[in-house]
Amino acid sequence: MKGNTMIAQVVEPYAGALMTLAQETNKVEAFAENCRALLSLFQESAEFRSFVMNPLVKAEDKKGVLQGVCGQDVDAYFLNFLFLLVDRRRIVFLEGICQEFVALQRKLNNIVLADVTSAQPLTTDQEAAIADQVKQMTGANAVELNISTDADLIGGVVIKVGSKVFDASLRGQLRRISMDLLGSN
Template identity: 50%
Template sequence: MKQTTVGAEILEPYAEALMSLAQSNNLTGRFGEDVAFILDLLKTSPELQQVLANPFVKPESKKAILRQLVAPQVHDFVLKFLLLLVDRRRIFLLEPICKQFQALLRKLTNTVLAEVTSVVELTEPQRQAVIEKVKTMTGSQQVELETRLDPELIGGVIVKVGSQVLDSSIRGQLRRISNTLTSFT
């Protein structure tokens, strides 16, 4: 998801403030886990996203929902941060703020994000092979995999790291063969 300049100007300070809080309390790992939990919760519950983004839902109702859903799972500082977003009427930016925080955390830990698309869920040995390949490609110490399924690939995988794309899918191979054959005619 690309942010507009205005959106980026608003969300980056919040993500940086959360990172600063995490670093000053030596909780970057814990906050990273909490943010991943929140993003997963938002991903699996579109209704929650709608309620948080709805300006007609009262702030106290939003806070009560957040307390009920995330309080037992996240650090108290993270919960207070979420409540602050509600107070500042920025809770609708929760997902991009969390993603920006993850980007800051990856930068801090020299971790790259590899987006892997495959037809079926990767097995653990396949995941490890992709991680090792990405480490070799990027020279990074750690790799975070974000996987998604696409049955149109037919087989193989597509790995995207930043602007680099490694397409070893059957669909990609067929497209390259088609382009080669077309260039001969």
């Protein structure tokens, strides 16, 4: 627990500073997309993750790789922020900083993140229907869906928004029926 607190003490101020810079330069959405791209890269490439996290790699080498990964499309302010993280030896927190920045961007724009687990892959229409339902339930301007599949659900979906869980899975219905039957004895 103490480690998470220490990480938060580093991640939150840097993410907040990046948000301030993004707002001052009217580039919140662009920075959020940059952060999402980096988060995706962290998920897809263990090699990239270990390179960035490695304290033995020289700062100039890290800057060169970051510049190469980001390419010409990344805003100079964002790239300079990444270089600042390298110089201050805070680049190991990049993933957390990007996650926190995206969370701040969602809050700023009243966007809700819904974790959706379904028994089978969802169609585009089903995704849109779920997003509309979550919008109505939360009053959010928009909804981002984080979709995964779990065959153990048998059928239906489980939707988690923050601490609220809406279980419309067949497994959940069977569990509720079982609890009702056991409770009525």
